[in-house]
Structures are given as structure tokens and as C-alpha cells.
Amino acid sequence: MIKIKLFFHKLIHWEYWPYQVVYLPVYFQYLYYAFRTKSFFFFNASNPTIKNGGFFMESKKEIYDLIPTDYYPKTILIHPNETLNSILEKINIANIIFPLIAKPDIGLRGTAVKKLYNTEELQDYLKKAKFEVLLQELIPFENEIGLFYVKLPNQPGKITGIVSKEFMILKGNGKNTLRELIHQNKRYLIQLKALEEEYKDKLNAVLKIGETINLVPYGNHCRGTKFVDASHEITAEMIESFNRICNQIDGFHFGRMDIMYKSYEDLAKGKNFQIVEINGAISEPTHMYDPKHSIWFGWKELTRHFHYMYLISKNNHKNGAKYLTFKExxxxxxxxxxxxxTILEF
Structure with a gap:
């Protein structure tokens, strides 16, 4: 019965539809632009300093290295087969303390991102990880957004959309278990299998009245976060601040910046925030996934941003940025x- 309810819930909420359906108009748009540029991989030139423009196989650490250090949390790169003592020494030198965030250097939609509370959990994580890992200090701000930034040829940059993120937060009533509270919210219930793997018997705990727990402290849609269109928060002051910030990130022209921040007022001034990560050519205008928006709105935003990427790539190519060859x-x-x-084996 639950499976049937969730099936119909996903059916009438297009944010859960397969990407092959959601991206249907973009396929035709892509083929047209590939014909115009004479390259199936024209997007490589959208962000010339980021591998493949940020479309695939880009290293988060290499992107962090492009960003002034004040704008992102302390981060270290761990290679497979490093000893635990060597890793703990790196953590100590970087002045990162537990709890911390572990995630793949080359990511996959939030897969294998975990909050680790101690050395034992870190050791367990690294035993399973067969890929390069980033260890990152916790960001001290609670609010998270995705801010889409575009710098078109011969124009100042602009913010084309903001998505705010509502985490999977349960509030206790002193009666129901975590599992029972999860069953009361279809968005959370869709994540039950992953939550069972994460929390196991802890789902049988009962929160006190008013007590809260953030089940998944990462703002990722496929991990249960609700995306809400907050583009109305864009101001001239914010655009000016992010033009100043993004002009310091060499070669960054197109993408979504995932940001944690204190308040929109401070963010507009360019203070009290940190960049979680920058997504390049693969970026989605995730404000489109707000449940209030129709699939028609989603298609409009996808095609609009894909057109921006085409214009930027074509201009950067004219100025020397390369397209990948078909073989490459x-x-x-x-x-x-x-x-x-490899990531899915984690």
C-alpha cells in the first residue's frame, strides 16, 4: 500500500520524474548547438579552468584551489591507501576537528557524503571508499542555498536564480518514534531505505516534545531536501557582491554555487557565508524543482540556462578555450x- 502511495506521489510531482523525461527538450537543443559548434563536447569551454567545464570528472579540490580560501571551509584531499596516522596528521595540520564532512573528490549527486563524528567512523568510511576523498570542516552557518551565476560574453555577471533548501528535520512530540514521524511525510518516506541504513535501530527512538533532528544535513534533492525557489531574494547589491567574488575565481563563467550563510542581508553584502562547492557545466537551475512550479517552468529554465552555456562556451572557444575532441x-x-x-559500490 505504501509503495502504491509513493508511486502516485512521484507521478504527480514532476521533481521525481526520470531525468530522461525532464531533459527531453534539452536533448534537441544540445544536438542543435553541437551542430552549430561542430563539437559534441562544446560545453568543455564553458569554464576553461575546470576539467571538462565541470560537466563530468571534475575534481572538487581543484575547483577549491581556484577559490580564495576565505570563501570555503578548510579542506584536505585523502588518497586511497593512505594510512590512518598520515590522515590524522593532515587533519591536525589543517586544524580540522570532529565532527567533519567526508565526500568523494569527484562526486555523484550527494552519494557517499557523510558527517563523521570520530576517528572510528572516519576509519570505517575510508575502508569502504575506493576513491579520493575530501575531508572538510563543518561550516558554522545553518542556512543553505544554491546560487546560479552566469557571466555572458561582454556583460557583467548576473545571478539567474536562487534555490533555498529545506532539510529533512523531524520535530518530536514525545510519543512517536523517528520511524513513525518519517511515515507522516511522503518526501521523507521516499528516503526510508537510505535512512534505515544510516540510522538502523536509532529510528525507534522517541524525541522529546520540541526536540529536533536533521536526518540528512546535506542540501541534496536526491537525499530528501526540499528545494524552494528563492529567486526573489536577488538584489542589485547581491549581484554586485557576487560579481566581485566570482571575478576572483579564475575561469569561472557558468554554474551553481552551493552556499551556507547566516542571513540574506549579510549574503547580499558578501559576508558571513562559505561556498560548499561550485558545480560547473552540469549545473541545474535547481530553483525549478520548487513543488509550486510546473514542468513547463522547469523546461523553460533548463533551456534558458543551456542557451547561456552555449553562448559562453562559443565565446570562450573564440578566445582560445578548447573543445574536447570526439575521442577525448x-x-x-x-x-x-x-x-x-565505484561510487555506487560505497
Missing amino acids: GVQEFKNHHKHYD
Whole structure:
């Protein structure tokens, strides 16, 4: 019965539809732009300093290295087979303390992102990880948004959308278990299998009245976060601040910045925030996933931003940025799928 309810819930909420359906108009748009640029991999030139423009196989650490250190949390890169003592020494030198965030350097829609509370949990995580890992200090701000930034040719940059993120937060009533509270929210219930793996018997706990728990402290839609369109928060002051910030990130022209911040007022002034990560050519205008928006709105936003990427890529190519050759692009796709399988084994 629950499966049937969730099936119909997903059916009438397009945010859960398969990406092959959601991206249907973009496929035709892509083929047209590939014909115009004479390259199936024109998007490589959208962000020339980011591998493949940020479409696939880009290293988060290499992107962090482009960003002034004041704008992102302390981060270290861990290679497979490093000893625990070596890793703990790196953590100590970087002055990162537990709890911390562990995530793949080359990510996959939030897969294998975990909050680790102690050395034992870190050791367990690294035993399972067959990929390069980033260890990152917790960001001290509670609010999270995705801010889409576009710098079109011969124009100042602009913010084309903001998505705010509502985390999976349960509030106790002193009676129901976590599991029972999850069953009261279809968005949360969709995540039950993953939550059972994460929390196990802890789901049988009962929160006190008013006590809260954030089940998934990462603002990722496929992990249960609700996306809400907050584009009305864009101001001239915010645009000016992010033009100043993004002009310090060499080669960044197109993408979504995931940001944690104190308040919109401070964010507009360019203070009291940190960049969780920057997504390049693969970025979605995630404000479109607000449940209040129709699929028609989603298609409009997807095609609008894909057009921006085409214009930027074409201009950057004219100024010397390379497109991948067909052979190079195919090899990168193979590398991507190989890495995809490795991440899913986690």
C-alpha cells in the first residue's frame, strides 16, 4: 500500500520524474548547438579552468584551489591507501576537528557524503571508499542555498536564480518514534531505505516534545531536501557582491554555487557565508524543482540556462578555450561511468 502511495506521489510531482523525461527538450537543443559548434563536447569551454567545464570528472579540490580560501571551509584531499596516522596528521595540520564532512573528490549527486563524528567512523568510511576523498570542516552557518551565476560574453555577471533548501528535520512530540514521524511525510518516506541504513535501530527512538533532528544535513534533492525557489531574494547589491567574488575565481563563467550563510542581508553584502562547492557545466537551475512550479517552468529554465552555456562556451572557444575532441570526450565518458560504478559500490 505504501509503495502504491509513493508511486502516485512521484507521478504527480514532476521533481521525481526520470531525468530522461525532464531533459527531453534539452536533448534537441544540445544536438542543435553541437551542430552549430561542430563539437559534441562544446560545453568543455564553458569554464576553461575546470576539467571538462565541470560537466563530468571534475575534481572538487581543484575547483577549491581556484577559490580564495576565505570563501570555503578548510579542506584536505585523502588518497586511497593512505594510512590512518598520515590522515590524522593532515587533519591536525589543517586544524580540522570532529565532527567533519567526508565526500568523494569527484562526486555523484550527494552519494557517499557523510558527517563523521570520530576517528572510528572516519576509519570505517575510508575502508569502504575506493576513491579520493575530501575531508572538510563543518561550516558554522545553518542556512543553505544554491546560487546560479552566469557571466555572458561582454556583460557583467548576473545571478539567474536562487534555490533555498529545506532539510529533512523531524520535530518530536514525545510519543512517536523517528520511524513513525518519517511515515507522516511522503518526501521523507521516499528516503526510508537510505535512512534505515544510516540510522538502523536509532529510528525507534522517541524525541522529546520540541526536540529536533536533521536526518540528512546535506542540501541534496536526491537525499530528501526540499528545494524552494528563492529567486526573489536577488538584489542589485547581491549581484554586485557576487560579481566581485566570482571575478576572483579564475575561469569561472557558468554554474551553481552551493552556499551556507547566516542571513540574506549579510549574503547580499558578501559576508558571513562559505561556498560548499561550485558545480560547473552540469549545473541545474535547481530553483525549478520548487513543488509550486510546473514542468513547463522547469523546461523553460533548463533551456534558458543551456542557451547561456552555449553562448559562453562559443565565446570562450573564440578566445582560445578548447573543445574536447570526439575521442577525448568518449574516453572521459568511459572514465565517468567507471567512477560512477565505484561510487555506487560505497
